[in-house]
Each structure stands twice: as C-alpha cells, then as structure tokens.
Amino acid sequence: MTAPAVDGWAVGVDIGGTRLKGGLVDRDGTVRDTRARSTPPRSTPAAEVERVLADLVEELVALAQSQDREVVAVGVGAAGFVDARRGTVVFAPHLSWRDEPLQQRLTGRLDRSVLVDNDAHAAAWAEYRFGAGRGESHLVVLTLGTGIGGAIVTDGQVQRGRHGLAGEFGHQQLVPDGRRCECGNRGCWEQYASAGVLARQAREVVRVGGEHAAGLLRSCDGDPSALRGEHVSLAARQGDPAAREILADVGHWLGIGLAGVVGALDPGTVVIGGGASLAGDLLLHPARETLARHLVGRGHRPVPQLLPAALGASAGLVGAADLARAELARGDGPAGDLCR
Amino acid sequence: MTAPAVDGWAVGVDIGGTRLKGGLVDRDGTVRDTRARSTPPRSTPAAEVERVLADLVEELVALAQSQDREVVAVGVGAAGFVDARRGTVVFAPHLSWRDEPLQQRLTGRLDRSVLVDNDAHAAAWAEYRFGAGRGESHLVVLTLGTGIGGAIVTDGQVQRGRHGLAGEFGHQQLVPDGRRCECGNRGCWEQYASAGVLARQAREVVRVGGEHAAGLLRSCDGDPSALRGEHVSLAARQGDPAAREILADVGHWLGIGLAGVVGALDPGTVVIGGGASLAGDLLLHPARETLARHLVGRGHRPVPQLLPAALGASAGLVGAADLARAELARGDGPAGDLCR
Numbered sequence: 001m002t003a004p005a006v007d008g009w010a011v012g013v014d015i016g017g018t019r020l021k022g023g024l025v026d027r028d029g030t031v032r033d034t035r036a037r038s039t040p041p042r043s044t045p046a047a048e049v050e051r052v053l054a055d056l057v058e059e060l061v062a063l064a065q066s067q068d069r070e071v072v073a074v075g076v077g078a079a080g081f082v083d084a085r086r087g088t089v090v091f092a093p094h095l096s097w098r099d100e101p102l103q104q105r106l107t108g109r110l111d112r113s114v115l116v117d118n119d120a121h122a123a124a125w126a127e128y129r130f131g132a133g134r135g136e137s138h139l140v141v142l143t144l145g146t147g148i149g150g151a152i153v154t155d156g157q158v159q160r161g162r163h164g165l166a167g168e169f170g171h172q173q174l175v176p177d178g179r180r181c182e183c184g185n186r187g188c189w190e191q192y193a194s195a196g197v198l199a200r201q202a203r204e205v206v207r208v209g210g211e212h213a214a215g216l217l218r219s220c221d222g223d224p225s226a227l228r229g230e231h232v233s234l235a236a237r238q239g240d241p242a243a244r245e246i247l248a249d250v251g252h253w254l255g256i257g258l259a260g261v262v263g264a265l266d267p268g269t270v271v272i273g274g275g276a277s278l279a280g281d282l283l284l285h286p287a288r289e290t291l292a293r294h295l296v297g298r299g300h301r302p303v304p305q306l307l308p309a310a311l312g313a314s315a316g317l318v319g320a321a322d323l324a325r326a327e328l329a330r331g332d333g334p335a336g337d338l339c340r
Numbered sequence: 341m342t343a344p345a346v347d348g349w350a351v352g353v354d355i356g357g358t359r360l361k362g363g364l365v366d367r368d369g370t371v372r373d374t375r376a377r378s379t380p381p382r383s384t385p386a387a388e389v390e391r392v393l394a395d396l397v398e399e400l401v402a403l404a405q406s407q408d409r410e411v412v413a414v415g416v417g418a419a420g421f422v423d424a425r426r427g428t429v430v431f432a433p434h435l436s437w438r439d440e441p442l443q444q445r446l447t448g449r450l451d452r453s454v455l456v457d458n459d460a461h462a463a464a465w466a467e468y469r470f471g472a473g474r475g476e477s478h479l480v481v482l483t484l485g486t487g488i489g490g491a492i493v494t495d496g497q498v499q500r501g502r503h504g505l506a507g508e509f510g511h512q513q514l515v516p517d518g519r520r521c522e523c524g525n526r527g528c529w530e531q532y533a534s535a536g537v538l539a540r541q542a543r544e545v546v547r548v549g550g551e552h553a554a555g556l557l558r559s560c561d562g563d564p565s566a567l568r569g570e571h572v573s574l575a576a577r578q579g580d581p582a583a584r585e586i587l588a589d590v591g592h593w594l595g596i597g598l599a600g601v602v603g604a605l606d607p608g609t610v611v612i613g614g615g616a617s618l619a620g621d622l623l624l625h626p627a628r629e630t631l632a633r634h635l636v637g638r639g640h641r642p643v644p645q646l647l648p649a650a651l652g653a654s655a656g657l658v659g660a661a662d663l664a665r666a667e668l669a670r671g672d673g674p675a676g677d678l679c680r
Contacts, residue, residue: 161606260512266501
C-alpha cells in the first residue's frame with residue numbers, strides 16, 4: 001500500500017463507552033491536537049448523539065483552521081457492528097443506535113464526506129500503518145478492553161467479511177458452561193482474557209482478603225469497586241505477587257485463544273493493544289508460552305511474534321482518520337473497496 | 341475471477357492417509373477418469389513415495405493421450421503443511437516427508453510443472469469454483485474426516501496466511517482438559533466434531549450395549565471395530581435413534597465451533613464436506629440451530645448459510661487440478677500470487 005497522496009489533516013473520532021475522543025491527525029499518523037466529549041447515555045435519542053458528534057468534529061475543524069490547516073477527511077470509529085459498506089451502524093452496544101445511517105447523517109450535518117468504521121478495525125489499521133504491525137503482510141490485532149476487539153489486516157487490507165463484522169474473536173467458546181458473557185453465552189474468550197477480567201479477578205482477590213490481597217487493596221486506596229485493569233498492571237510492575245498471578249492467568253487464557261486464532265489465520269504478527277496490554281511482558285510472556293505450547297503443528301512451523309501495540313489509546317482515532325484519508329485518496333468514497 | 345483460458349485436461353492428485361487418488365479434470369471441473377494407488381506406509385523413503393506419485397501421474401497422462409487430450413497442468417493436494425509458495429511439504433502426518441521439496445522433485449521426474457497445495461485448500465477451491473460455494477465472496481469450507489480440514493476463500497482467493505498454514509480450525513480448544521487430540525493438546529474441536537468422532541461415539545454406544553445399541557451393532561455386522569462414520573450416517577437415515585443422537589451431539593459441537601469461526605471471519609456461506617457430511621441435515625440442522633443460538637450479535641446480523649459440499653470425495657483432486665490450471669493461465673508459475 002503506498003501512502004495516500006492527500007495532504008492536510010484528517011479528523012478522527014473514536015466513540016467509546018465513556019468518551020467520544022476526537023483528534024487532528026496528519027498524514028504520518030501523528031496526533032496534532034485532541035478534543036473530547038462525554039458519551040451520551042444509552043437512552044439519548046440518535047439525533048442528539050449525532051449533534052454532539054458533529055459539534056466535536058466542527059470544533060476540531062475550527063482548531064485546524066486556526067492553525068492554517070485544511071481538514072481533508074473525517075473518519076469515525078464506533079464500537080459495534082458497522083455494515084460492510086461502512087455507512088450504517090447496525091448495532092452499537094453503548095448507544096441507542098440501531099441501523100443508524102450515521103455516514104449519511106453526519107455528512108448532512110457537516111457538509112463534508114465522512115467515513116464510518118468499526119473501532120477495532122480502525123485501531124488495527126493504525127497499528128498496521130504507523131504502529132507495531134507496520135510492514136506485516138498477515139496481521140491480527142487484538143484490543144483487550146472491557147472485552148476483546150479484533151481485526152485482521154491482510155496484504156494491506158482490513159478483512160471485513162461478508163457483512164462488515166469480521167474480527168469478533170472474543171466470543172469463541174473456550175469453556176463449556178463457563179463464565180457468563182453479556183453476549184448471552186457462557187465461557188467466551190473475553191470472559192477469561194481482557195482488561196475487564198483483570199479488574200474482576202482483582203476485586204475477587206480483595207474480597208477473599210488475607211495477606212495475598214494487601215497489595216491490590218493498597219493500589220485502590222481500600223476501595224475494591226474502584227479497581228481497574230490498570231491498577232493490576234501497575235501493582236504487578238511494582239512486584240505485587242497477587243497481581244502477577246492474575247496477569248499470568250489472564251496471559252495463559254490469552255494464549256489458549258490465540259492458538260485457535262493463529263491456527264485459523266496463520267498471521268506473521270499478532271499485536272495486543274488496549275488497557276490490558278499496559279502490563280507488557282507480564283501479560284505477553286505467559287501468553288507467548290501458552291501459544292507456543294498449544295499451537296497446532298508446533299515444532300513444524302514458525303510461531304508468530306506477539307507484540308504490544310505502539311499507539312496506545314489513540315489508535316482508534318488515528319486509524320479512523322487515516323482510513324478516511326486513504327478512502328479519499330482513492331477518490332471513490334466510502335462505498336469503494338479499499339478495505340474489504 | 342474469470343475462468344482460466346487454458347484448455348485441455350489437468351491432472352489432480354489427492355494424497356490421503358490410505359489412498360493416492362488421481363483424476364483427469366476438464367476445465368469445467370468434471371472428472372473424466374480416475375486412477376489410484378495405496379498410500380505407502382509412513383516408513384517409506386521420500387524418493388519411493390515420489391516414484392509412486394509420478395507413476396500415477398504418468399498413467400493418467402497416458403490415459404489422456406489415448407483419448408487425444410493434452411494434459412496442461414498437474415496439481416497435487418497433500419494432507420499436511422505446504423509452504424506459502426507451494427513448493428515444499430513442510431510436514432505430512434501420514435508420510436515420512438519433512439521439508440520435502442515435492443514440487444521440484446516431481447517437476448524433475450515428470451518433466452512438467454507441478455503445483456503442490458494443502459488438500460483442504462484444494463477441496464475448498466473446488467467447492468468455490470464448481471460446487472456449493474460458487475459465487476460466494478466470503479466462503480469457509482470445512483472437511484470433516486478423521487479431523488477437521490479447513491480453508492478460507494475470500495474474493496476468489498484461497499487465504500493461505502503468512503506461511504501457507506491458514507485454515508487449521510480443528511484445534512481451537514473448546515473444552516479445557518477435554519478429549520486427547522493427536523496434536524498433543526486436549527479438548528480440540530475436531531475431537532468433538534468430525535467423522536472420526538462419529539465412529540468413536542458409535543463404538544462406545546455399542547461397547548456399553550443394551551437395546552439402544554442394537555441398530556448400530558447390526559449396521560457393522562456385529563463388529564464394532566469396523567464402525568465408521570458412514571455407518572452412523574446410514575443408520576441415522578434409516579431412523580436408528582442412537583445414531584441420530586450421536587449426529588445431533590456432533591452437530592451441536594459443530595455449531596459451537598462454527599460460532600467462533602463465523603464471529604472471526606463473517607463468511608456469507610459455510611460449506612461442510614467430508615465423510616461426516618453424508619448425514620446431511622441430520623448433522624447440519626442441529627449445527628445450524630447451535631450456530632444461530634451462539635453467534636455473537638445474533639438478532640442484529642445475518643447468520644451465514646450452512647450447506648453440504650457438492651463435490652464429495654473428489655473435491656481434493658478437482659481442486660488441485662484446477663488450481664494448477666489457474667496458475668498456468670496466469671503464466672507465472674507456483675510462486676505467483678493468484679492464491680495468497
């Protein structure tokens with residue numbers, strides 16, 4: 001893939017469960033400035049959410065203009081199902097959107113063309129273009145947050161599948177009758193390997209109590225309900241044994257699921273991003289060991305490298321901006337086939 | 341994908357665990373004639389296996405010539421790992437081949453160019469070109485035999501992955517500490533959903549005995565060790581309740597694993613081939629129900645259609661022949677990128 005030829009900045013917006021994060025992104029993937037809004041509550045009417053989104057984009061456009069920069073493209077990454085033509089948000093878990101024609105609505109409000117994509121696809125694209133997956137012909141990116149977001153980038157194209165929904169790795173069943181998942185099933189991978197699991201396991205350790213729990217209890221100032229994945233990662237880095245054991249357990253389950261993903265797709269590189277990846281090798285080392293131990297044909301094949309993501313929390317907005325820019329460079333609008 | 345322009349017939353060979361099946365295949369995918377050899381035992385030296393293979397191909401070439409037909413291409417599908425450039429069999433479970441440069445060796449022996457590919461990739465290509473997957477932009481093909489062979493065909497290209505090993509779906513872990521698998525792990529999908537499992541479950545029913553086992557015992561003439569997946573399918577079709585329950589169980593596990601595969605890849609069609617597919621809807625109906633019940637985002641997305649394979653046991657040789665023909669039509673030899 002050659003670098004898109006369009007200069008100027010692009011606006012990228014990442015619609016998460018708590019915040020709408022927007023940024024001005026240059027053609028090298030550098031974030032020049034950011035703005036944010038709170039994500040409206042789930043009950044908010046679709047039109048009001050669109051208004052907040054358009055308002056955020058317009059603030060960023062004005063910011064660019066104040067620095068004598070043109071905004072050449074606008075990309076929005078949303079958690080949820082985005083259709084294969086990237087115009088409609090079929091389903092968004094955090095919002096009231098159901099079959100929301102977001103691309104058309106925002107294009108109308110902003111009077112400029114907008115690309116809409118799944119947030120995990122956008123984040124993976126950013127890692128492929130500017131991050132840990134650069135140059136990899138067969139890349140898988142997993143984002144470990146509340147759940148597991150995923151995307152496949154093959155030969156410079158995000159693999160979207162027949163309806164735009166490819167990359168949902170988090171709900172392969174690893175444990176029959178296992179932990180309940182909000183998808184309605186039990187034993188899904190993301191109930192064993194995500195930032196959400198780190199926090200939940202830590203709260204359980206604290207609830208059970210005893211000497212083992214002391215470090216984690218300190219890390220949240222005595223309030224277990226405040227425990228997040230970051231606390232576990234931080235405590236583990238400072239040497240807390242309970243936090244390290246939680247990361248090793250989660251890393252093991254990460255490796256078990258990865259063995260299935262790698263068997264199916266045979267990537268050269270797997271990039272792990274999202275909150276859980278802050279723990280670095282404390283998470284990735286056990287994941288690598290389990291992957292190498294469980295991969296089909298081990299001993300007769302290379303094991304893909306497992307790398308931490310390079311772009312952190314801005315991957316989603318960088319990717320959305322760059323996908324919009326790349327689409328523009330192709331000159332055929334969001335219905336084109338740049339990314340199947 | 342336009343049909344390859346090269347006329348004449350192609351030779352396809354499918355290297356299985358018990359037989360080397362060869363066939364003359366025309367440009368419409370019709371098998372004009374077949375020949376076979378027994379697969380040499382695992383201890384046979386590589387050169388001797390090559391000799392048997394070359395001998396089979398030469399017999400088919402002579403057969404074509406006797407009908408005034410030219411053989412324009414030779415394709416070989418082998419169970420095992422074939423490298424991404426499709427020259428070397430990295431590992432073949434049934435043979436002594438380890439890093440066997442099969443393409444080069446056969447080309448030397450036959451004095452004509454030969455394409456080597458994984459047997460599941462070849463079978464999937466056949467279903468895409470001439471069978472149940474025709475016209476599907478996002479196709480997954482599973483071959484349920486001793487284990488689960490698999491392949492992904494996207495936009496008319498077999499997805500091979502970084503090293504040629506993509507499509508190994510059968511070893512995703514569905515049950516922690518579950519049934520032993522010959523890959524060295526436990527709880528692999530193919531230990532719960534394959535033709536091998538049908539036979540094993542049937543033998544267990546017969547071993548336990550009782551009224552429930554009578555039909556299956558009859559179907560193998562009183563010799564449970566002779567029970568194969570076909571016996572179970574046949575008995576089920578004739579209404580035997582035990583055989584139907586086995587198929588329903590295996591179909592359920594087929595659906596559980598498929599929910600993971602469909603979540604990851606979002607295909608429009610999944611084709612099920614191999615011995616276990618002889619049972620038709622007795623297997624596929626419970627698989628469809630479980631898939632629809634367990635698919636992430638159900639209610640907000642289409643469920644892909646689940647179809648029986650159309651080409652039966654000849655899919656592997658038809659696909660190998662047609663891949664070789666297509667490669668020739670591109671005129672750039674096996675290192676080309678027709679099928680990534």
